Structures are given as structure tokens and as C-alpha cells.
Amino acid sequence: MNQIFRNDIADLLARRRKGRPLEAPFYTSAEIFDLDLRLIFARHWIFVAVEPDVPEPGDFITVAIGAASVVILRDDAMDIRAFHNVCRHRGARIVNQPKGFVGNLLCPYHNWTYDLTGNLIHTGSMAPDFDPRCHGLKPVHLRRLEGLIFICLADAPPEDFDDMARQVGPYIAPHRLSDLKIAAQSEIIEEGNWKLTIENNRECFHCGNHPELLQSLFHFFGYSAEDVTAEDRAQYELFTRTQAEFEAIWEANGLPWRPIEQLEGRPTAFRVERLAMAEAGESFTLDTRAACRKPVAPFSTMRLGTQHVHLQPNSWFHFLSDHVVTFSVFPLAADRTLVCTRWLVHKDAIEGVDYDIDTLTKVWQATNAQDGNFVAWAQAGIGDPAYEPGPLSPTEYMVENFDTWYCERLSAELQHPGAG
Ligand code: FES
Ligand SMILES: [Fe+2]
Structure with a gap:
């Protein structure tokens, strides 16, 4: 990284105003985008996966983070491993499908073959002093959390x-993610910077523009009592009464429910x-009833509301009685x-008997599409010379948390040897 650019970033970080979103270059600059990928x-x-x-x-998926491709697979001992998807011979991509099943990993170029633990087990003719033990696939750090899979490309994560994991695990363990199957998945491209996608997820100030979601969601995520307008007062009082009723249900089911919020000040x-x-309080459906008749675990009721989990930098989750929805951003x-x-x-659960895909996915398909528009509109305006960061509402405090976290992490990593 050249010194001028380093100074520009330092200036931008130093003049960040609390209570406002970031300045335009953080959302528009190709250089800062590269920094986001690296740091x-x-x-x-x-x-990255569940x-x-x-x-x-033998089951695998591939995940791309910038120029890095990573293969995540289940080995014969049922461990889950992650490897850089780069052949140790002349560097070819080994796996070129997003997901599938393999016995071994066969490079399509000269057929070097790796087993599911990454060992190089076949090369064809190489020099007599060639040592295959020195040319296994490069591992990537991988951690599991109650069925969620995380990777870290750094040498020292x-x-x-x-x-x-110690704090979040008890909240999500009751939903038994490893006993579930993926019923549906979608990939959409939002025409905006990744930080706009995350910021948009961290507030419900815009939830009035999600009519499908509002059938089941009280739109007070991020609100305190003082933030509620006169016209929303009656609905807010219904929410607080309903929340108290749900707390008793969660207690009866042994489900942790008290908020823990550590969105900044740590990596x-x-x-x-x-x-x-x-309404029925069961699921993200248009009629608020469970989308799947078979619960994810033997709860006493389907009326469990939603367990929200938000992680920096790239994910959020909803754990319900009848299904789980995960979101990851790249x-x-x-x-x-x-x-x-x-x-x-x-x-x-059997498709067509216990659930149908349309009912299961309709609300978040619609909500994702709407959020994609919000992000694209924000990106367009932020790219306009007239943009200046405006004041955040108190209800958008988690946007502030995310931007603070981002600036903290960028500053910390820029001090790190090898930042570039
Ligand atoms: S590049 Fe993979 S075997 Fe040659
Ligand atoms: Fe939204």
C-alpha cells in the first residue's frame, strides 16, 4: 500500500463522525474495497456454510472470498475441513463446481490426487526425490458453532x-442445526457495497417498506420506548405485552432469551x-403460522418467535420453531x-407433506428483493457528488455499532505487520 493511500485512509478514519454513516469512499473506492477484502x-x-x-x-461446497476459493468438505471420519482450492503442482483450481460429492480431490489438469484430509496420494511421474508429504493441500482455519461453519483465511485468526461461541452457542443449540436439511437456498447480487448490505440489516427504521415481513415481525427491532412515535404507541404496547408472554414460553422451554450485545470493541x-x-407468532409466513409442520426440535409449542443472531462482519440468522434462515454476505x-x-x-420433514417451498421462502424472498433495492438506491446516491453522511436515528444504533466496529478493525489491522 503506498504512503499516500495509507494517509488518505488514516485521514478518513480520523475524521469519521459518530452518529453518521461513513463517507463516500468507504462505499465506492476500489482501493478501499481491496482493503476490506484483505483486512x-x-x-x-x-x-460460510452450515x-x-x-x-x-465426500460432500463438499466451494466458497469464494475475493480471489480466494476454499473447499469445505466432510472427510471419512465425519470431520469438516477447509482447504485452499489451489493445486500444489501448478496451481490449477481443483474443484470447479459450487457443490457436489467426491471420493478424492482430483486436479483436472495433470491429475494430482488428494484425499479428503488434504494429503497428496497420487501424482504420476515425478522426480525420485519428490516428497508428496510436502505438497498436501493448504488447510484453512475452520470452526464450527452448533452447526454453523466459519472459516478464517488469516495465519493467526x-x-x-x-x-x-461460549455466549452465542446456548441460544442456538436448542434449534439443532445439525439435524436439519437445506430445504431451499438463494443467491442474489445486490448492486451496492457490502457495508450497505450489513447496515441495512442492522436497523428496522425501514421495515415499513417490508409488507410481507410485517405480517409476523413487530417493527421495533432497535427501538427503545422513547423512539416510538405517537401513531405507533398502541402497536408498541402490544409488542411489549406479547414479548412478556413469549418470555414465559421461552423460560418454560429452557430457551435463553436475554439480549447480549457486543457489536463493537472486539474482532x-x-x-x-x-x-x-x-399474531400466531410461529414463523416468517404471511399467515404467521409454521411453514413446516415438523418442528426443528421437540418444543412444547410452535409459538416461539424468532432468535436473532447478528455477527460481524458478514452474517445474520433467524432461529424459529419450524425452520432456520441463515444469511451470508460476500x-x-x-x-x-x-x-x-x-x-x-x-x-x-417431507416436501409437499410437511412443508412447501413457496410458503417457507416467500417472506424472505420478498424481503431480500426489497432490501436489494434499498441497497442499490443507497449506493447510487452515495456515488453522487452531493452525498454527505446524514444523521442516524437512535433506532439505527446498530448501524453505528457496525460502522464503529469496521473502523476499529480497519485501524487495528492497518497497524498489523504485513497490512500491506
Ligand atoms: S496443476 Fe494440478 S496437477 Fe498440475
Ligand atoms: Fe430490510
Whole structure:
């Protein structure tokens, strides 16, 4: 990184105003986008998959983070491993499909072959002194959290993953992710910077523009009592009464529900909170009833609301009684972002009998499409010379948390040897 650019970044970070979103270059500059890939996405724990992506030995998926491709697979001992998808011979991409099943990993170029633990087991003719033990696939750090799979491309990943897992694990374990199957998934590209995608996820100030979601969601995520307008007062009082009713249900089911919020001040930052839902309170469906008749675990009721989990930098989740939805975000360019959504139901649930895909996915398909528009509109305006960061509402405090986290992490990683 040249000194002028380093000084520009330092200036931009130094003059950041609390209570406002970031200045335009953080969303539009190709240089800062490269920095985001190197210092955020290659140095932090990134949520990439769920255990049901690779239920059986030999199952794999590939994940791209910038120029890096990583193969995530289940080995014969049922461990889940991650490897750089780069042949140790002359560098060819070994796996060129997004997912599938393999016995071994066969490079398509000169047929070097690796087993599922990454050992090089076949090369054809090489010099007599060639040692295959020195040419296994390069591993990538991988951690599992109650069925969620994270990778970190750094040599020395952030050490606070265990602390996050210790706090978040009890909230999501009851939803038994490893007993589920992926019923549906979608990949959409939002025409905006990845930070706009995350910021948009961290507030419900815009939720009035999600008519499908509002059938089941009380739109007070991020609100305190003082933030509620006179016209929303009656609805807010219904929400607080409903929340108290749900707290009793969560207690009766042994489900942790109290919010924990550590969205800044640490590398592996997070937030958990269980929230009541409206009407039947069962699921993100248009009629608020469960989308899948078979619960993810033997709860006493389907009326459990939603367990929200938010992780920096790239994911959020909803854990319900009947299904789980996961969201992961991957930067493609300064103004393009991939959003992957997975809907999971119990592995014994039968499509067409216990659930149908349309009912299961309708609300978040619609909501994702609407959010994609919000992000694209924000990107367009931020790229306009007239843009200046405007004041955040108190209800958008988690946007502030995310921007603070981002600036903290960029500053910290710029001090790190090898930042570039
Ligand atoms: S590049 Fe893979 S075998 Fe040659
Ligand atoms: Fe939204």
C-alpha cells in the first residue's frame, strides 16, 4: 500500500463522525474495497456454510472470498475441513463446481490426487526425490458453532471466537442445526457495497417498506420506548405485552432469551436476542403460522418467535420453531455484493407433506428483493457528488455499532505487520 493511500485512509478514519454513516469512499473506492477484502474478510471469522451443506463423507461446497476459493468438505471420519482450492503442482483450481460429492480431490489438469484430509496420494511421474508429504493441500482455519461453519483465511485468526461461541452457542443449540436439511437456498447480487448490505440489516427504521415481513415481525427491532412515535404507541404496547408472554414460553422451554450485545470493541463481535412475533407468532409466513409442520426440535409449542443472531462482519440468522434462515454476505466489487440465504427444516420433514417451498421462502424472498433495492438506491446516491453522511436515528444504533466496529478493525489491522 503506498504512503499516500495509507494517509488518505488514516485521514478518513480520523475524521469519521459518530452518529453518521461513513463517507463516500468507504462505499465506492476500489482501493478501499481491496482493503476490506484483505483486512476484514481475510482476517476475521467469516460465516460460510452450515453443517447440512456437507452431511455425508465426500460432500463438499466451494466458497469464494475475493480471489480466494476454499473447499469445505466432510472427510471419512465425519470431520469438516477447509482447504485452499489451489493445486500444489501448478496451481490449477481443483474443484470447479459450487457443490457436489467426491471420493478424492482430483486436479483436472495433470491429475494430482488428494484425499479428503488434504494429503497428496497420487501424482504420476515425478522426480525420485519428490516428497508428496510436502505438497498436501493448504488447510484453512475452520470452526464450527452448533452447526454453523466459519472459516478464517488469516495465519493467526482472531482468538475471541471461543468467547463468542461460549455466549452465542446456548441460544442456538436448542434449534439443532445439525439435524436439519437445506430445504431451499438463494443467491442474489445486490448492486451496492457490502457495508450497505450489513447496515441495512442492522436497523428496522425501514421495515415499513417490508409488507410481507410485517405480517409476523413487530417493527421495533432497535427501538427503545422513547423512539416510538405517537401513531405507533398502541402497536408498541402490544409488542411489549406479547414479548412478556413469549418470555414465559421461552423460560418454560429452557430457551435463553436475554439480549447480549457486543457489536463493537472486539474482532468477533455479535448480538443475540429472542423476539416475540405477531399474531400466531410461529414463523416468517404471511399467515404467521409454521411453514413446516415438523418442528426443528421437540418444543412444547410452535409459538416461539424468532432468535436473532447478528455477527460481524458478514452474517445474520433467524432461529424459529419450524425452520432456520441463515444469511451470508460476500463482497464482489465496491458496488456489488452476493447475499446467500439458506432455509433449513428438520431433515425428516417431507416436501409437499410437511412443508412447501413457496410458503417457507416467500417472506424472505420478498424481503431480500426489497432490501436489494434499498441497497442499490443507497449506493447510487452515495456515488453522487452531493452525498454527505446524514444523521442516524437512535433506532439505527446498530448501524453505528457496525460502522464503529469496521473502523476499529480497519485501524487495528492497518497497524498489523504485513497490512500491506
Ligand atoms: S496443476 Fe494440478 S496437477 Fe498440475
Ligand atoms: Fe430490510
